[in-house]
Each structure stands twice: as C-alpha cells, then as structure tokens.
Amino acid sequence: MKLFSSVSDVQDIKQLVSSALALKASPYAYGDLGKNKTLGLVFMNPSLRTRLSTQKAALNLGMNVMVMNMDKEGWALETQDGVIMNGTTVEHIREAAAVMGEYCDILGLRSFPKLQDRDEDYNEEFFNKFVKFCGVPVVSLESATRHPLQSLADLITITETNPVPIADRANGKVPKVVLAWAPHIKPLPQAVPNSFAEWMSRAQAEGMLDFTIAQPEGFELEESFTPGAKISHNLDEAIANADYVYVKNWSSYKEYGKLLDFPEGWMMNNEKLKLTNNAKVMHCLPVRRDLELSSEILDGPNSLVIHEAGNRLWSAQAVLKAMLEELK
Ligand code: CP
DSSP states (O other): OOEESSGGGOSOHHHHHHHHHHHHHSTTTTTTTTTTOEEEEEESSOOSHHHHHHHHHHHHTTOEEEEEEHHHHSOOEEOOTTOOOOSSOOEEHHHHHHHHHHHOSEEEEEOOOOSSOHHHHHTTHHHHHHHHHHOSOEEESOOSSOOHHHHHHHHHHHHHHOOSOHHHHHTTOOOEEEEEEOOOSSOOOSHHHHHHHHHHHHHHHTTSOEEEEEOOTTOOOOGGGOTTOEEESOHHHHHTTOSEEEEEOOOOTTTTTOOOOOOSOOSBOHHHHTTSSSOEEEOOSOOOBTTTBOHHHHTSTTBOHHHHHHTHHHHHHHHHHHHHHHHO
16 A cells, blocks of 8 residues: 555455454564554654554554654745745645655654635645655545544444444345534634545445444535435434434535524434434544433443554554555
C-alpha cells in the first residue's frame, strides 16, 4: 500500500481488519519490520488519539518517528501555484513536502477543511498536493473529507464485539449499525461521518453488517459516501433494534460551513437506548458530554468509546505494516 486516504485504497478490508486483530494479539511480532525506517507525522491541526496511537504503532514496528506540528512550529505554507509570495506565506508546499520526503520513508498528514469553500475542501487540494510533492507513501491522519484510520478502528471494534451469535451469522444475520447525527454548538467537518459511511457501506456490500444513517433534514452527507446505506430523518425509528449506534455531529453539506437550526431530541441517552437491541454506543472522540452524547451512556456499560480509541493503535499498525512490506 502506497497511499491510505480512503477505503478505496484497501483491496481487502476483511484482511486488513484480521491483520489489525492479529497485531493486537501480538503487538511486537513485526518489531524489526520498520528498523532504520522513519515515519514523519505532520499536523496542521490539533490531535490526541491520532498523534499518540500512530506514534505508538510505528514504535511497535521498530520505526523511528518524528512529529512536526506544522500549524504552530512550521513556516506558513502557500498551496496555490502561480502566486507571488509577497503576503503571509513563507514556504511553498512544493518545497516543504519534498523536503519532508527527503527525511522520511512514510509520511502522515492531518489537514482539516476550512469549511469556507466546499469545492476547495472536497477537491482535497492540500492533501493531494502534499502526496504529489513528498514522493513517499502517505497515510491520512484525517483530511478535509475523510478520516480512514478512525473508520478502520471502528470496523475493527465492530468486528471484535459483534453480538450476533455465530449460528445466526451463518444464516445471514449481521449486526445493525446506525450512524446517528448529534447536536453541537459549532459547524464541524464531515470527515468522520463521510469516512465511517464509506467504510460501513463497503462492509455492508461485503455482507459484514447492515448500515443506516439518521440525520435531521438538511444534514445529508454527499451521496458518493453512502452507497447502499438506508437513510432516515427519524432517530427513534432508525435506532430501533440497532446493535451499534455511532454518534457524531457534522455540519450541513448543502449549506456548507453554516450552523443550521436543528430539531430537539437528537442526543443519545438511556431513554433512546431502550429502543435499541441493547446497542453498544460509539464515538470517535473528542466528545462534548451531555451535548452530543449523555454522560450516563459514556459512563455506562454500553459505551465502547475507550475500547474504540484503543483500537486506533491497531488500525495504524496494520496500515503501517502494509506500507512497510511494500517498501522492502
Ligand atoms: N478521533 C480522533 O481522531 O481524535 P484526535 O483528533 O484527538 O486525533
């Protein structure tokens, strides 16, 4: 694997999940694979889980790791071609990415959307230029439109905690997974829900699960991310008999960058949990307690959020292992 930016970069998602679970069972089995190889992690935005889990994954594989907090410690980057750089930008992404590629065997990049110009964000201009000019394999640490390491960790979590008995699985019964929109006070990117939707749609197409998305009207995701997903504007109906509810806020794709009004009753709590099949509740974190998701769920037995965050390590390690195997 030379690029990990979306589910389309993965030939076999079941094999990648199996690889991650094998690494979870035996974290140091490939402790020499990354010897004398360097991973560079470039952050244009804040991070807790992605930063620490990806570093730890690389260390488990014997890699050296360097972290660059470009937003705070780097030169202000220019991304446009053909501009005279007589403003605030100091270095062009053409040179900056190429130089990082000189020092690193694999690079990771986090670059959030600006949420101002939908076409610019959905063209992934910054991420694609970085990939083009750095000249080495690249792992997305969350781009303007996707967060694939998170979605892989989510699929790992669902696979290993699947509540459907083996006999029922043989009869075609699969877990019901619902992506449920949640309230927030700020317009947030669509990267996590887009990515979760495209990974779950692929998993549904491969017979691994049944996938539904619930959101208020006006919050529909861009439809290329949701092939085959059942779409609902009624949370209570959507979560009926759900085995997993994945809670996440996102801002409107249609009314891009705006904070829209939304109806009452979209926060998951124990009352709503009663409608489900005793569902496990997931969230990528960070989460705003009692705004997006109730404390009673987060602190209760149905929450998978810490388990899910723990699986970010195995998600990153499986992807880095696949990249290192192609570098050899
Ligand atoms: N879920 C996630 O990506 O967390 P961070 O933003 O803290 O890395």
